[in-house]
Amino acid sequence: MGAAQAGDQRAYARLLKDSVALIRAVARRQGVAVDALDDVVQETLLTVHRVRHTFDPSRSYDAWLAAIAARRAIDVLRGQGRRDRREVHDEHAYEMHADREDASADAERAQQALRLRKAIDTLPPGQREAVEQLGLKERSLAEAAVQTGRNTGALKVNLHRALKSLRDRLNGES
Amino acid sequence: MSDAPRHEALIDALGAELTPVRRLLPPWRRALGWLVVVAAVAVLLFFHYGASTMLHRWVAAPDLGWAALGAVVTAVTAALAAFMLAVPGRSPFWMWLPVPSAVLWIGASGLGCLRAHIPGMPVLDLHGANDCLIFIISFSIPLSGLLIWLLRRACPLRPTVTAVMVGLASASASASLLEICHNFDAAATDLMMHALAVAIVVVANVLMGGRLLSRA
Structure with missing residues (x-):
């Protein structure tokens, strides 16, 4: 990440690719469903890009990344919670609405x-x-x-x- | 199953727009920057009011001295905790750092109600105590604003806790500054006003500062 902060694009791409597995592991630990893991990965990568100046090379990159991933995982879980409350489930909708074909x-x-x-x-x-x-x-x-x-x-x-x-x-x- | 092509596309796009960045200074250096601003205001107030009244109060009622010490240490520790919490990967236990000094500050202030008042020093009426409320709040607004502006350059992943630290730091810094020009004995109404002012500043920061910080 130190090299990426200085503008090394290849080091940066390699680092981000290596980060995907850890992000997925952190998201799973937070209780994110398998089909939403990729959303957490994408949001985390975008955040990492935006706040890459906050990384201190004398400290652990994994701890820094895991903290961001955990936060984005919570955001995704909250977003799902809000959607679930608003949406009508399939079975319910099927019973409530007659066919008009x-x-x-x-x-x-x-x-x-x-x-x-x-x-x-x-x-x-x-x-x-x-x-x-x-x-x-x-x-x-x-x-x-x-x-x-x-x-x-x-x-x-x-x-x-x-x-x-x-x-x-x-x-x-x- | 991993959606690898989608991630690769994003990683390539992010890599393509990578520019060198200036690394954030260590949290203690950033906290020091904010404290220098507070210290500069303190110097101006000392210049205007002098230190004799403040020292006279402390000699006559040591609990006021302890409360002032607690407020100053709380300003330092809460500011440091806020900057620590704004960096991803730092321990969340930093939020407990200002607690001992805040207990000293609030506890020693509260003890002021129990002792006999300082001979020859006026006791504040409600009107005067209102001035304290206005002083603490009006100094806390720019101090909180400056802290939030500095913290937004970092990445506060826990915006609410960070906002509590911002509120605590700016309220205790304002209370410390008030100490310089507060030539009254502490009375229950006055202490109530101080407590109310601190509560308003902390709650306002949580409500507004939390939102401002969570965009970071």
């Missing part, structure tokens, strides 16, 4: 999709990009950040604004 419903859905597509096209470029990356292509924040070159905070804000204006626009039409 007929031609008119199909046509209506197609129209709704078209309206949504048009509404997305009218969004400002930054917001449209956030919706496309995070909503339509279902990329993670970290991936979208790399693809678009924006930071995750900006993406979150753009997505939030985009959803608000889409909601206003579609509610206004109906």
Whole structure:
């Protein structure tokens, strides 16, 4: 990490690749489910990159990395907890909502999709990009950040604004 | 199963934008920087008020001297603990560092209520005690702001505990500064106001400072 702080890209890439296993181990110890481990890895790598100046080469790199990974693991667990409280589970939704599989419903859905597509096209470029990356292509924040070159905070804000204006626009039409 | 290609893509992207960084100074040096600012304010206050009243109070009522010592040591230890906690991988036990001096500070201040008051020295009324509240809070705001600004350059992974340390450091530093220009005997109302001011500063830091620090 000392070399990476001085700007050595190859040492940095090697270090980050070697760090993935420890990050996963720390996240598992914190109780993160297997399918969410990669999210913790991505968020931890982004944090490591942002705060790499706080590492002191005279101290343990593993302890420094493990502290960041543990924190990001807790963040992911909290995020999941919040989502679980808001979301309706499949079985419940299946029982509560009757099927309406007929031609008119199909046509209506197609129209709704078209309206949504048009509404997305009218969004400002930054917001449209956030919706496309995070909503339509279902990329993670970290991936979208790399693809678009924006930071995750900006993406979150753009997505939030985009959803608000889409909601206003579609509610206004109906 | 590991999503290795996704991580590799991210690692390559992060590697590509790697720039050299200036390493953070050791926590004790950063804490010293903040304490120098507090000391500079103290020097200005000494210049204006002199030390004779303060020393007279301490000779007449040693418990006030002990309380002042506790406040100064708390300012030093809480600031050091805040900077330690803001570096990933440092022990969380640093948060206990300011506790003994804070106990001395608060305990010795509380004892002030039990003894006879200093002969020839006025006792504060509620109006005067209000001035103490305003003094502690108005000095704590810039001192907390400076600490939070410095800590945001690090990475406080425990924002709430760090914010408690920020509140404790700035409140005890303000109380130490108040000691220089506090030419009154300690009365129960005055001590209550001090305690209230410290509580307000710590709670405000936890509510606002915690949020500011968690973005880091």
